[in-house]
Amino acid sequence: MTKKIVFTGGGSAGHVTPNLALIDELKGWQVTYIGSKDGIEKKLVQAHGVDYRAISSGKLRRYFDMKNFKDPFKVLAGVMQAYLMLKKIKPDVIFSKGGFVSVPVVIGGWLNHIPVYIHESDITPGLANRIAIKFATKLFVTFEEAAAHLPKDKAVYTGAPIRDVLFKGDRNKGLDFLGFQSDKPVLLIMGGSLGAKKINEVVRESLPDLLKKYQIVHLCGKGNVEPALESTEGYRQFDYVDKELPDVMAAASIILSRAGSNAIFEFLALKKPMILIPLPLRASRGDQILNAESFKNKGLCEVLENDTLTPALLQQTIENVYKNRYDYVDRMEAAQNATHGIKNILSELKK
Missing domain, CATH: 3.40.50.2000 (Glycogen Phosphorylase B;)
Known part of the structure; x- marks a missing residue:
């Protein structure tokens, strides 16, 4: 039956x-x-x-x-x-x-x-x-x-249920979609579906320095694309990316993001070194702050505060995470059980 x-x-x-x-x-x-x-x-x-x-x-x-x-x-x-x-x-x-x-x-x-x-x-x-x-x-x-x-x-x-489509991302397809080179690291910035005003502002203020070392794909949220930056070499901005997201994530060397649970466990599953900027308390119930603290305590990320974010602090943190990226990947490898949610949940449902 x-x-x-x-x-x-x-x-x-x-x-x-x-x-x-x-x-x-x-x-x-x-x-x-x-x-x-x-x-x-x-x-x-x-x-x-x-x-x-x-x-x-x-x-x-x-x-x-x-x-x-x-x-x-x-x-x-x-x-x-x-x-x-x-x-x-x-x-x-x-x-x-x-x-x-x-x-x-x-x-x-x-x-x-x-x-x-x-x-x-x-x-x-x-x-x-x-x-x-x-x-x-x-x-x-x-x-x-x-x-x-x-x-x-x-x-x-049970851990987090991770979408299988994310594991099918192709780095070369991602680079082609973005028009990026294969020999320069890619920084992926994600502020959520509505974007993140503070992150967008600080990232754009930092572009001249960041673009010396990184190619940047910036998912800035609906209505937040800056027309004046459309022709900037090595910088691509989108309201959001849908079907190409697995390829874009495969192309990313490191990720800067809010700290929503689904997103950060996806980064963990893909072993992407990450910098998290959780939503402040005035804009949430504090869940992203706790999520980020948990990952930081396990050595899986670095955390910056939204309200104290500056271009200098952002650039230094990105540089430190990229320099030590293999250490983060090793710790993520050891924490992969947390990304087996689909298998664990299905096992419970089928009992």
Whole structure:
């Protein structure tokens, strides 16, 4: 008999791409994805050719907003919709990657007595997963340290699920796409889907010095391409890169990035020396700061603070990491168990 699984998770690509990585490995399973009516997950999942069902969802906020009075009713409507949807689908298991849309699905699964498995990317769970944990069978974690913040009877260390497509990147194709030389190191800068104003500013201020030694590919975020720099030799800038990203990452010698969990474990899997600049507390709940500290303590990266970033400090750190790149690669090689999440999660799901 064909086994059935329902995936959920949305609100950001980070809550969707790990699900898609797992879906690609579930040969022979009947897969359904439940998400919001207009979230980013709908476009990504449907483009993947997966059966997509939409429910009502509301955002759970830690701050005052008039929408806080309406959204609980949206969540309750989503719970009822998910409950009825799941009752009809009758999946063997539900897998949730988090995000606000996942909460009604997890509760609907619990009401239907369906085993619910959650994956948490960060060291401490976000608000949605903190609510969902109460209704979950098990909670898979990316960081070993995360278990200390979770119920001991539910936490299972699996590591990060890494997209297989990343391992298929071709360095030469990446260099051709960028128009770069093969004998000069490539610095890849990633500020997230919306970019990072501070990082963009400091990098561009540093270009004259950095370009003496490095070729630079700068993923600066939507609307942040600087037309005046378009013809700068050895410098390529993009809002974002999609299908060419595996090749671009293969071409990179070192990476400068924010510290989102999915991204940094991908760098670890590819053994790319990295410099992390986590989002400051005023712009996040502090998860990226903890992620970066964990990697730094293991000798897997260097960390710079967003608010104290200067051109001189950036250039010196890049130089130090590049000079010692083989030491970082050796430590990354020893930490590869943390990137075996797909194998470990599938093993749990198939029990």
